[in-house]
Amino acid sequence: MRKIVLALVLTGLSLASCPVFANDVVKVASAQKGFWDTTILLYGERAGLFKAQGLDLEITWTNGGAETEQAVISGSVDIAAANGILGAIAAHAKGAPVRIIAAESTGVTDLFWYARGDSGLKSFGDLDGKTVGFSSPGSSSNMVALALIAQAHVSAKPVATGGAPGTLTQVMSGQIDVGWAVPPLHFDLIDQGKIRIIGRGSDIAEMRDQTVRVFETNTTTLAAHRDILIRFFRAYQKTLDWAYREPEALVQFAADNKVSLEQAHRARDEFYPQSALALAPISNLDLTVKQAIELKRLSAPLTAEQVRELIDIVYDPRTDK
Amino acid sequence: MRVSTILGLATVAAAAALLELLVASGVLPAYIFVRPSAMLFSIVGLFREEALLERLLVTLGATLLSAAMAVVSGVSLGWALYRCRLLDEVFGTWIAALAAAPLILLYPLFLVVFGRGEPTIIAMAYVASLVAMTLKTRDGLAGVRSVLRAVGASFRVTPAQLFWRIELPAAAPAIFTGIRLALIFALINVIGIEFMINDGGIGGLIADLADRYEVPSMYAAILFVVLASVAFFWATERAERWFNPA
Amino acid sequence: MVQPRIGSRLRSRARRQWIAAAAFVGYWVLWELIARAGIFYEGVIPSSIAILRALYEIAFDRALYLNTAVTAFEVAVAILIGCGCGLAFGLLGGAVRTIGAAYEPYVHYLAPTPKIVFLPVLLLCFGVGFGTKIALGALSAFFPMAIATLAGVRGVDPVLLRVGQSFNLSRLQLAVKIYLPALRAPVLTGLKLGFGFALIGVLLAEIKLSNAGLGFMAIQYYNHFEMAELYALMMIIFLLAGGVNALVDRLTPRRWGR
Numbered sequence: 166m167r168k169i170v171l172a173l174v175l176t177g178l179s180l181a182s183c184p185v186f187a188n189d190v191v192k193v194a195s196a197q198k199g200f201w202d203t204t205i206l207l208y209g210e211r212a213g214l215f216k217a218q219g220l221d222l223e224i225t226w227t228n229g230g231a232e233t234e235q236a237v238i239s240g241s242v243d244i245a246a247a248n249g250i251l252g253a254i255a256a257h258a259k260g261a262p263v264r265i266i267a268a269e270s271t272g273v274t275d276l277f278w279y280a281r282g283d284s285g286l287k288s289f290g291d292l293d294g295k296t297v298g299f300s301s302p303g304s305s306s307n308m309v310a311l312a313l314i315a316q317a318h319v320s321a322k323p324v325a326t327g328g329a330p331g332t333l334t335q336v337m338s339g340q341i342d343v344g345w346a347v348p349p350l351h352f353d354l355i356d357q358g359k360i361r362i363i364g365r366g367s368d369i370a371e372m373r374d375q376t377v378r379v380f381e382t383n384t385t386t387l388a389a390h391r392d393i394l395i396r397f398f399r400a401y402q403k404t405l406d407w408a409y410r411e412p413e414a415l416v417q418f419a420a421d422n423k424v425s426l427e428q429a430h431r432a433r434d435e436f437y438p439q440s441a442l443a444l445a446p447i448s449n450l451d452l453t454v455k456q457a458i459e460l461k462r463l464s465a466p467l468t469a470e471q472v473r474e475l476i477d478i479v480y481d482p483r484t485d486k
Numbered sequence: 487m488r489v490s491t492i493l494g495l496a497t498v499a500a501a502a503a504l505l506e507l508l509v510a511s512g513v514l515p516a517y518i519f520v521r522p523s524a525m526l527f528s529i530v531g532l533f534r535e536e537a538l539l540e541r542l543l544v545t546l547g548a549t550l551l552s553a554a555m556a557v558v559s560g561v562s563l564g565w566a567l568y569r570c571r572l573l574d575e576v577f578g579t580w581i582a583a584l585a586a587a588p589l590i591l592l593y594p595l596f597l598v599v600f601g602r603g604e605p606t607i608i609a610m611a612y613v614a615s616l617v618a619m620t621l622k623t624r625d626g627l628a629g630v631r632s633v634l635r636a637v638g639a640s641f642r643v644t645p646a647q648l649f650w651r652i653e654l655p656a657a658a659p660a661i662f663t664g665i666r667l668a669l670i671f672a673l674i675n676v677i678g679i680e681f682m683i684n685d686g687g688i689g690g691l692i693a694d695l696a697d698r699y700e701v702p703s704m705y706a707a708i709l710f711v712v713l714a715s716v717a718f719f720w721a722t723e724r725a726e727r728w729f730n731p732a
Numbered sequence: 733m734v735q736p737r738i739g740s741r742l743r744s745r746a747r748r749q750w751i752a753a754a755a756f757v758g759y760w761v762l763w764e765l766i767a768r769a770g771i772f773y774e775g776v777i778p779s780s781i782a783i784l785r786a787l788y789e790i791a792f793d794r795a796l797y798l799n800t801a802v803t804a805f806e807v808a809v810a811i812l813i814g815c816g817c818g819l820a821f822g823l824l825g826g827a828v829r830t831i832g833a834a835y836e837p838y839v840h841y842l843a844p845t846p847k848i849v850f851l852p853v854l855l856l857c858f859g860v861g862f863g864t865k866i867a868l869g870a871l872s873a874f875f876p877m878a879i880a881t882l883a884g885v886r887g888v889d890p891v892l893l894r895v896g897q898s899f900n901l902s903r904l905q906l907a908v909k910i911y912l913p914a915l916r917a918p919v920l921t922g923l924k925l926g927f928g929f930a931l932i933g934v935l936l937a938e939i940k941l942s943n944a945g946l947g948f949m950a951i952q953y954y955n956h957f958e959m960a961e962l963y964a965l966m967m968i969i970f971l972l973a974g975g976v977n978a979l980v981d982r983l984t985p986r987r988w989g990r
């Protein structure tokens with residue numbers, strides 16, 4: 166009896182001392198849960214695509230901007246996803262230990278502007294003397310709104326209206342003439358004719374190939390866990406391929422946003438072409454730097470050395486076999 | 487100068503010196519912490535480059551406007567609650583419950599109704615201040631000593647004379663406390679909402695600087711907000727004491 | 733001739749209950765009128781039916797209880813740290829006069845500063861986990877507890893102290909038999925205020941960044957324009973806050989702050 170107990174105890178001790186083959190935990194901060202591009206990694210996680218690479222994701226959702234940036238700077242997350250490239254450049258220029266490691270969104274295909282259905286406004290060309298909403302100063306919606314107004318050669322006034330829900334009520338109550346949104350928000354109102362899309366981010370020719378949102382990491386994570394980052398993006402690429410091939414991600418997207426599957430399809434197919442979510446390259450950095458200087462995020466153009474230091478693409482699906 | 491005053495000042499100076507040393511020597515990372523000397527220097531820069539004075543005026547303007555609205559309607563509502571027991575029974579408990587409620591959390595609702603901008607900021611600050619003003623007025627009037635009313639009755643005063651010459655002066659200390667609380671709650675809510683919606687005066691400036699990762703300026707703006715709040719609080723305390731020496 | 737206060741005849745408890753019920757019906761009718769009048773864009777002020785339906789759905793959603801548990805945990809730890817430090821400061825400051833006089837002005841004047849502005853700093857220091865939210869809650873809870881405890885210690889009736897001294901009570905006995913009972917009311921008041929401020933701090937931090945908690949739940953509803961759900965959740969939060977306040981009120985002796 167004593168021998169059996171001793172054997173059990175020894176077995177237990179040796180099991181306890183064995184390394185448990187747990188997955189690596191990757192902490193990710195992502196902005197604005199619910200949008201297709203920001204939430205797709207959650208769908209991939211649920212589908213087990215990250216687990217297949219030996220990774221478990223811990224995702225924290227922020228309201229975008231400063232919080233995502235600060236999360237990765239402080240080292241409390243490994244990756245900041247879907248963060249504005251202007252924020253990344255500004256932080257790096259001021260000495261923050263961050264690096265851009267992949268593109269998240271190139272071209273501004275998701276943003277759209279709308280007016281009330283009974284307003285008579287059909288395009289940005291009709292907006293002389295009108296007010297146009299964007300989320301907050303320095304945001305991508307700010308940049309695109311200014312570009313759309315300039316492209317249409319109208320004297321419209323851009324107004325910071327905050328989040329999409331508040332923007333909608335301001336448009337419908339007549340406080341502003343044109344509001345901004347991203348799909349699938351307000352699709353039901355578009356279908357009912359209560360609002361009408363009058364302009365899209367994809368209308369701006371010069372921004373069509375501009376990378377506007379990126380993945381970032383801090384230098385500590387990059388130095389110590391480059392292999393984990395590579396596996397993360399390998400899984401993310403598989404997630405992208407799966408989400409555009411299989412219906413499961415769209416079903417979850419529709420359920421999370423309480424829209425029909427047809428509307429979810431429309432959101433993805435019309436506003437989020439897979440090419441827009443390519444992980445590489447970081448395109449049209451010159452235009453981004455020019456915008457950063459205009460918006461006081463940078464005081465001078467980046468040197469070649471600074472660009473080399475800032476951008477370190479850890480995984481390029483075009484070259485990965 | 488008293489020993490306690492010296493001790494307090496010395497502690498603040500020692501803490502600042504320690505932080506300065508730790509950041510300058512690299513023990514604390516410079517991209518997270520800022521030297522106090524850099525903070526103070528950046529405040530000057532804020533005036534020059536970030537229109538700090540204009541932003542301060544925006545914040546103070548919103549504070550005074552919402553507090554003024556709260557004082558006028560709060561005194562009226564407080565008087566009504568005092569005069570009409572039925573009204574007090576209908577509204578009194580709800581208003582007292584609101585005093586303990588985390589009203590600032592309603593800001594997303596206000597955003598949707600009023601839009602992102604000054605109207606939301608002023609509306610939220612008004613609601614927060616109104617509650618304190620109303621309750622202080624009601625309690626102040628209710629706390630007027632009955633002997634004073636009896637004196638008025640003995641002189642056969644009219645109801646208007648009773649209110650203006652006896653009840654209101656007797657309730658003045660409580661009402662002035664209510665005005666001070668209204669100003670304080672208004673300032674706290676104005677700065678808080680400005681920060682949360684990243685719009686407006688000095689609260690919005692902190693959010694903006696955080697967004698741009700201007701860390702020294704962000705710390706400087708926070709320090710300025712703290713100093714401005716302290717100065718505002720001190721000024722209202724002084725004013726209340728001046729109006730109400732007792 | 734001084735007029736009697738209007739309605740002074742209505743004193744009976746039953747009458748008061750009828751009035752409360754009538755008031756509630758009045759509020760409800762006013763709400764419905766505003767919701768259906770079309771003054772605001774539809775959905776901004778949802779009808780009470782929509783809110784009740786949302787309340788029912790949320791009440792049976794597991795997410796509500798999980799998020800409540802997260803917020804409750806953060807608030808509890810924030811109170812433990814913030815009110816704990818506040819209590820220690822108050823006791824020390826009250827016991828050692830020089831220390832109290834030295835630091836009380838800082839506590840007094842810093843108390844009304846909006847603590848939310850420290851969020852970017854706390855985020856850089858503590859990151860995106862529980863740390864930032866607990867830190868903001870603790871910072872908010874510290875001041876009311878410190879002020880209330882300090883006032884409580886200073887406000888202990890000197891007659892009681894002299895009685896204790898005349899019985900030759902030791903320091904420990906003085907603390908347990910005189911100070912502690914006398915501090916019960918101010919400490920509970922400080923706790924009630926500390927809870928309120930800690931809750932606000934934690935919820936605002938969750939609104940700004942989180943993956944769980946009632947604040948996170950609220951901002952998700954807002955971002956998706958689910959206004960009825962947002963109103964319903966706000967009602968739940970206010971009821972929970974009110975419930976805790978009422979509980980602390982019951983424990984607080986009548987004399988103090990009620």
